[in-house]
Each structure stands twice: as structure tokens, then as C-alpha cells.
Amino acid sequence: MTNPTNIDEIKIKALFKEALIEVIEENQELVSSILVEALEDIAISRAIEEGEQSKTVSRDEIFKVLSGE
DSSP states (O other), X not given: OOOHHHHHHHHHXXXXXXXXXXXXXXXXXXXXXXXXHHHHHHHHHHHHHHHHHSOOOOHHHHHHHHHTO
């Protein structure tokens, strides 16, 4: 026989999934922007880590590259 607590947990889980899907469907633009921001944060974090591993350059060298010299 199934435990009543398990049935309640199953019902709650199903309701939560349904509610989450509804929120995502109704707010696709918001969800999309959240995902984009998260991916940008990951990319920036990786760039920072990569930069910490590379050699340092002077300020003048950076501005020479930026000015096209």
C-alpha cells in the first residue's frame, strides 16, 4: 500500500513542476535574459581566470594595440 505522505509529496512535486513550467512559458523573455546574463557571467569569469594566467603588459602596450599602432 502507498504511504499517504508519498502521495502528498508526489502531488506537491507535480504541482510545483506545473507551476514552474507555467511561469517559464509566461515569462520567456525574462527567463531568456536571465540565461544570457548567466552565460555572460561565466564567460567573464573564464576570461578573468585566463587573464590571471597570462603575462602582464604595460599600459602603453595596450594603448598602442587599441590605437592600431
